[in-house]
Every structure is written in structure tokens, then in C-alpha cells.
Amino acid sequence: MVNKINLEKQTYEVPNSRKPGQTGIYRNGQRPELLETFSPKVKTVYDIFTHGYHTSKDRPCLGRRSVNAAGQFGPYVWETYREVNQHILNFGSGLMNLINHTLNDPRTRGIPIGMWAVNRPEWFITDMACASQSLFTVALYDTLGPDAVEYVVNHSELEIVVCSGDHIADLLKIREKLPKLRAIISLDSFDDGAKVTPGSVSKGAIIKAWAEEKNVLLTDMATLELNGKKNRRSINLPQPDDLACLMYTSGTTGNPKGAMLTHRNFVSAVAGSYYNLDGNVNDVSISFLPLAHIFGKVTDTLAIAYGSRIGYFAGDMNTLVEDIQELKPTFMAAVPRLLNRVYAKIAASTINAPGLVGSLARRGVAAKLENLANQKGFTHPVWDRLLFNKVKQALGGNMRVMVTGSAPIGKDIMQFLRIALCCDIREGYGATETTAATACHYEGEYQAGHLGAPFPSNEVMLVDVPEMNYLSTDPQPRGEICVRGPNVFKGYFKEEEKTREAIDEEGWFHTGDIGVINERGCLVIIDRKKNIFKLAQGEYIAPEKIENVYAKDSLVAQVFVHGDSLQSSLVAIVVPDPETLPAFVAAKSPKLAKSKLSYEELCKSPEVAQLVLAQLTSVGKKAGLHGFELAKAIYLSSEQFTMDNDLLTPTFKVKRPQAKKFFEVQIDALYEAINNQPEKAKL
Structure with missing residues (x-):
């Protein structure tokens, strides 16, 4: 109905x-x-691709930016659904040949395959190749860091990891901590085709020798595709309730948890989106949200269900807008x-x-x-x-x-x-x-x-x-x-x-x-419900709610609200927006504006901190926050919260325990300043 x-x-x-x-x-x-699918023939993730393939055989499917000899990006170049289908069949066959023959593993289904790379066509091809052979993928976040990568590889019992060339060394460095790892498949060739000077050794030869020393089989995607083309395997489709992937959630505390997602899960999620968003074969989608995160993965899969095309960003978020202007997408998840x-x-x-x-x-x-x-x-x-x-x-x-x-x-x-x-x-x-x-x-x-x-x-x-x-x-x-x-x-x-x-x-x-x-x-x-705590006087605080209120102000790029049961008030770490802060200060304090302070110097200014605090207090009151929900002191940080400094999860949520530790000195100073204020000033 x-x-x-x-x-x-x-x-x-x-x-x-x-x-x-x-x-x-x-x-x-x-x-x-309740919908389980958008077509009676679609029951698995691989079926989603075949649906798109039959809709758009010779239409463009996957695209990437071209690169000239000087390393400059040019227009998008495309492979059709028919061409991508051949990649999937060949790589799936080559992967199974590697498992059954080279590695002497008799299993034919239910084997985890690790994936570690930024968004690119080969990620999608690997994902579908695994689905076509009843294998399941395990995503490694590109920015998880060595400790979390080690945990996920071992926890999921990965023996094979498919990765971009830049991550081969990352895996080999921690090989001794990855007892089950047997093979690494590079998405990139080992050498760029440059001539090797007589008497020297190519980079590819060096890394292959290193892998051999570590007792790891190292090969690349092109080699396996060629092998699969020569020794083609039949499709070995999974059942709807078989695993499609293990997706490790980027928790703000502790080790990530591996969410078991089945083919039924993916097909039903895509079906719900399929009817809601009403796409078509002429749609163009840009892929930049990490494919190791569920939002990006479902978005790309949905584009394929429509038979539309996916253009991948060039890999650098700083040039994403240039990619968008070149691609001219009709659909985007953001x-x-x-x-x-x-x-x-x-x-x-x-x-x-x-x-x-x-x-x-x-x-x-x-x-x-x-x-x-x-x-x-x-x-x-x-x-x-x-x-x-x-x-x-x-x-x-x-x-x-x-x-x-x-x-x-x-x-x-x-x-x-x-x-x-x-x-x-x-x-x-x-x-x-x-x-x-x-x-x-x-x-x-x-x-x-x-x-x-x-x-x-x-x-x-x-x-x-x-x-x-x-x-x-x-x-x-x-x-x-x-x-x-x-x-x-x-x-x-x-x-x-x-x-x-x-x-x-x-x-x-x-x-x-x-x-x-x-x-x-x-x-x-x-x-x-989670992340709530009590202040000293007993009020419940939900810091994320307060952060969401503050973050709506254009002055705020990022914010972390902190409090605990030993204190009677909240404090906040605020990263001001670099483009908005100078204009805000100029409007509020002409004297400060004349001093022409840099962004970093503005963040260090106690007067600027007070101006920003007054603005956030006004924003909070307008949004209906209670008095005890308003931060009473703030520290302005010119350093962004990032995944590299371990303050953000890959889905851009603040890691609260890590942020507390990172800003421990500043938080203590804020509370000392509050507690040393006269009683009237605290009210």
C-alpha cells in the first residue's frame, strides 16, 4: 500500500x-x-549491483579524476556497468583462487576480507566481488591508527587485507602483532613504470622482499584479476541472512564494536532509501564520505541500485569542492x-x-x-x-x-x-x-x-x-x-x-x-540517554544537547562541553570558526580590531574569550537552556578537533574521555577561575 x-x-x-x-x-x-527489498529479484548486496547493471549496462558506472603527467587533476574518466561487472567477476574469481589454491584454504564462503583505503572505484569492486563469492568485508578506518587497526584485524580474525599501496608498510610494521595475517592485496601496482637505474632496486622489489621476510604473501589487484579472467569461477551467492560486512563502530570510548550486518540488512536499508529519494539513471553521485562508515557505503550502494553513476573524490577533503564543480553531481550525501x-x-x-x-x-x-x-x-x-x-x-x-x-x-x-x-x-x-x-x-x-x-x-x-x-x-x-x-x-x-x-x-x-x-x-x-552526568547540586546534564545548541552559531566551528559531579557548573572548549571570529571581534571590540591580531592570537586573548562566552550564553538562553546548562567559562582553542589528534571519531563525534584528557590543564584552569570568583559573579 x-x-x-x-x-x-x-x-x-x-x-x-x-x-x-x-x-x-x-x-x-x-x-x-515493512519493506525488505525494492525488487523480488534483489536479495543480496550483489543482486543490487546486478539490478543496476541490467538497468544501465553501457552507461557510466564508476568514475575518477584523470591526472596528467604533471600530477594535475583533469576531467572525470568513467567505466561502464559492463566493464565494472567484468572487474567484479574477474577479481572475485582471482580472490577465490588465491584462497583455495595459493593459501590452501578449503573454505568457499564466510571468509572475512579486510579493506583499507580511501574511497575509490576499487573499493566498490572489491566489495561486490566479495559479495558475489559469499565472502564478507571488514572495513579498516583510514584514520584509526595502528592500535585500532591491530585490534580490528585480530578481533575479526582477518587473514587477507586488500589495501591501497600506502598501507602495505603500515601492516608490515605491525606484522608480529597480527598472527593470522597471511596475505596483502594491493589496490595499486608496486611500481609506477619508471625505469630502474642499473645497480639499484625498485621500490616494488623492496616491499615484496620485506613482505616475504615477514612471511606475508604480497600481490596486487591487477594480478588477481588477470588470474581470475584465465581461471573463472562460478558466482557463489550468499543467503540473505549471511554476513555482508563487519563494520566496526567508531565508539567514543574503548575498543570499537564489530556490528554484524547481513545482506538482508543492506537490501532493506537500500530499499527504504530507494523509494524515499526517488533517484534515476541520470543521477550523478559524489563519493567522499568514508566507505568504512555505514552512511557512505549505503549511499554508494543506493546510487548503483538506481543504475546511476558514482564519481569518487580525488582523496583530499581540501579539494572536495573542486571535485564537485568538475563532476556536477545531482545527488550528494553530506x-x-x-x-x-x-x-x-x-x-x-x-x-x-x-x-x-x-x-x-x-x-x-x-x-x-x-x-x-x-x-x-x-x-x-x-x-x-x-x-x-x-x-x-x-x-x-x-x-x-x-x-x-x-x-x-x-x-x-x-x-x-x-x-x-x-x-x-x-x-x-x-x-x-x-x-x-x-x-x-x-x-x-x-x-x-x-x-x-x-x-x-x-x-x-x-x-x-x-x-x-x-x-x-x-x-x-x-x-x-x-x-x-x-x-x-x-x-x-x-x-x-x-x-x-x-x-x-x-x-x-x-x-x-x-x-x-x-x-x-x-x-x-x-x-x-548516554553521556549524561550529574553536577554537584544534582542536575542531570546532557552535554551533546548543549553542544548542538552552541554549534548552531556560525562563530563556533567545534565545541566540547565538560562537567562532573564534583563541580557545580559547566565549562567548554571552543574552536572558533577562523573566518567568522575576526569579523565578530571587529564588531564587538574596535580596540581589539585595530591591533590586527592573528587567529591564533585572538584565541589566546582573555577579552575575546569573554566576548565569545557572552555570545554563547545569549545563544543558549534563546534556545531555552537552563542556567545550569550554560557554560560558565570557556577556553578558545585554535587547534581543530581531528581524527589525527584522537579527538574525533571517523563520524566527527567528539571523543569525550580523550578530549577531557587532552584539555585537562585548560579545564582545571577554567574551574580554578570559576571557583575563585566572588559568589555573586557565579550566579
Whole structure:
């Protein structure tokens, strides 16, 4: 059953599903039946590719930037679905020949294959080759670091790792700590074709000798493809409930957990997205979100399901916008961190510009926002011709729809980007454990600040959290968001206790997020069950909620809110936006502006810290934060939180214990300053 989209009633409550301590069960209002697939013939991840292949045989499939002799990037070059299909069949066959003959392993299915590389066509080919032979992949995060890589390789019992050439040495360096590792397959050839000077040894020969010394078989993808072409194996399809991959969640504490995701999980998640996003063979998607993370992997798989094309970024986030402008995508999955940067750049040249340009842009934005609020869409016949047709070129000019996820995005930023980029931008919600797809905006959504309705692949309910005073009996039902459906994972690998904590006896995955169903039937996240703590006077604090409020201000690039039960107030570490901070200081303190301090010097200034604190306090009060939820002192850091300094997970969440330790000296100094203030000043 497919209902017409009703944006004022987005969810369907299953009749007679309410029980004490929980809400009723909510499903997608347009498609209330739970979907397992988008086609009767599609039951596995490999089937998704064959569906796209039969739709678009000789159309472009995978593309990458061309590179000239000087190392400069040029236009995208493409391989068709037919060509990619041959790569998959050949590499899958070569991989099985390696396992059964070279390594003398008699197994023909259920073998883990490690993947370690940035997004590139070979990643997709490897993934599908494994699926075609009933093997499953284990993603190694490109920025996990040697300790976590060692843990994942050993925990998942990897014997074979497929990786880019730059990671061969990383694996060989820790070979003694990886007792099961038997083979490394390089995605790159070992030599670039350059002539070797007589009497010298090529780099390829050196690394091969090193691998041999470490008792590791080292080969490359091209060699295995050639072998597979000569010795072709039959397709050996998995069952829907077989593992498709082990995806290790980037936890903020402790070792990562390996989420067991099956083919049924992936197919149902893609099916839910397939109907929600309504793509077609003419769509062009850019792949840059890490394929070791579920959001990026499902997005790319979805593009293939439509028979559309995927262009991979050149590997450097600093030049991503150049890749986008060259590719001119129609579809893109993004994260708020990127969209905040896009917003800042567009706002600086439009609504925040001086003189006539700024005045004209502000009128245009106001007119388009009013249009959007009146459900007249994100385009405008006059203002787009005058202004926004140029603005949307920032993302290539052809963008049809964008999906943002992994963290909340500010309402104002979402609405501004919708009308500035003249495209449909939707916010989604998911987790590794729900194969990325839990809820998302419908087409035509004109409001922001919510997560739309459940995908057709799962259902949602809210369970009481009495210790935080969130109840299903509230005027608008509130509680912990629980998800059930064919997209919910099988459990954590070798972690039965943690699996039981996450999935209850009725199959509900408990997310730890606190949600509410609003008057339009939309899911809204309002709090987090985990990461809560008490201050000295007993108030519960959810730091992520406060961080989300502060982060909506364009002055804030990153923020970490800290407190504990021994202190009566909160402090925060703030990384100001380098482009916004100087203008903010100039507006608030002409004296400081005249001193022409650098960004780093501004961050060190106590006066600037007080100005920023006053701004965040104002933002917090406007957002309805209680007095005890406002940071009473802040430290301005000019150093970004990154994965390299171990302050961010690969999904851009702050690692709280690590951040506490990293800024321990600054946090102690902030509390000392607070505690030395006169009592009146603390109030």
C-alpha cells in the first residue's frame, strides 16, 4: 500500500500497539508495510549491483579524476556497468583462487576480507566481488591508527587485507602483532613504470622482499584479476541472512564494536532509501564520505541500485569542492560539518556582504524563505535569475537532492542552504546498527529541526526514561528511540552481552537517543540517554544537547562541553570558526580590531574569550537552556578537533574521555577561575 505524501501526518501508528511504558509503534505514513527489498529479484548486496547493471549496462558506472603527467587533476574518466561487472567477476574469481589454491584454504564462503583505503572505484569492486563469492568485508578506518587497526584485524580474525599501496608498510610494521595475517592485496601496482637505474632496486622489489621476510604473501589487484579472467569461477551467492560486512563502530570510548550486518540488512536499508529519494539513471553521485562508515557505503550502494553513476573524490577533503564543480553531481550525501562550511562561504558573499550586494541578497533570501514556509518550494522565478542561479554553482549547479546525517544540523542553516542552493535538502537519522537508514525527510519537506518519518524498512517506538522524566504519556510522547525491522543488525561480533544490551527480546534496537513525535508525526531528537552526568547540586546534564545548541552559531566551528559531579557548573572548549571570529571581534571590540591580531592570537586573548562566552550564553538562553546548562567559562582553542589528534571519531563525534584528557590543564584552569570568583559573579 502506498499513500499520498501528507507532510502534516507523516507517520502511521499501528493500531492497538500501545503498551504501558511505551508509545505505539510508528511506521512510514506513505508506505506502512515493512519493506525488505525494492525488487523480488534483489536479495543480496550483489543482486543490487546486478539490478543496476541490467538497468544501465553501457552507461557510466564508476568514475575518477584523470591526472596528467604533471600530477594535475583533469576531467572525470568513467567505466561502464559492463566493464565494472567484468572487474567484479574477474577479481572475485582471482580472490577465490588465491584462497583455495595459493593459501590452501578449503573454505568457499564466510571468509572475512579486510579493506583499507580511501574511497575509490576499487573499493566498490572489491566489495561486490566479495559479495558475489559469499565472502564478507571488514572495513579498516583510514584514520584509526595502528592500535585500532591491530585490534580490528585480530578481533575479526582477518587473514587477507586488500589495501591501497600506502598501507602495505603500515601492516608490515605491525606484522608480529597480527598472527593470522597471511596475505596483502594491493589496490595499486608496486611500481609506477619508471625505469630502474642499473645497480639499484625498485621500490616494488623492496616491499615484496620485506613482505616475504615477514612471511606475508604480497600481490596486487591487477594480478588477481588477470588470474581470475584465465581461471573463472562460478558466482557463489550468499543467503540473505549471511554476513555482508563487519563494520566496526567508531565508539567514543574503548575498543570499537564489530556490528554484524547481513545482506538482508543492506537490501532493506537500500530499499527504504530507494523509494524515499526517488533517484534515476541520470543521477550523478559524489563519493567522499568514508566507505568504512555505514552512511557512505549505503549511499554508494543506493546510487548503483538506481543504475546511476558514482564519481569518487580525488582523496583530499581540501579539494572536495573542486571535485564537485568538475563532476556536477545531482545527488550528494553530506554531514553538517561540511554544510556549515558551505553555508559560511555562501553567507559571506551574500547576506553578510557589504553594501548593495548584501542588501539585495538579504531581500532575496527573505523572499525565498517565505516561499519555502508557504510550501512553494526552494526555487523562485525572479530571485533565482537575479542571484541564486549563480550561488548554486558552488556545488556544480545540477544538485537535485542532498541528504545530511551523522549529526544534527542547525534549522537556519538547513533552510538557508535549501533556498540558496535551489535544491531539496533532507535530514536523515540512522546508525551503524540500523544500516544507516532509520528516518528521513519526505520529498517537499519545508520545515527543519526534525528527522521526518521512519523509512519504510523499519518501525519506531519510544520507551519511557523515567530517570530523565521522558514519558510516553507526555502531551507529545517522549522516550528512548527504539528501532525494529529487517535493516536492524544481527548483533556485535563476539560480544553477546553488548548485543543483549542493544537488542531486546522483541528485536528492538535501543538507540540511546531520546526522541519525541511532534504534531506533524515527525521524529525529533531532543536528548541523549548516554553521556549524561550529574553536577554537584544534582542536575542531570546532557552535554551533546548543549553542544548542538552552541554549534548552531556560525562563530563556533567545534565545541566540547565538560562537567562532573564534583563541580557545580559547566565549562567548554571552543574552536572558533577562523573566518567568522575576526569579523565578530571587529564588531564587538574596535580596540581589539585595530591591533590586527592573528587567529591564533585572538584565541589566546582573555577579552575575546569573554566576548565569545557572552555570545554563547545569549545563544543558549534563546534556545531555552537552563542556567545550569550554560557554560560558565570557556577556553578558545585554535587547534581543530581531528581524527589525527584522537579527538574525533571517523563520524566527527567528539571523543569525550580523550578530549577531557587532552584539555585537562585548560579545564582545571577554567574551574580554578570559576571557583575563585566572588559568589555573586557565579550566579
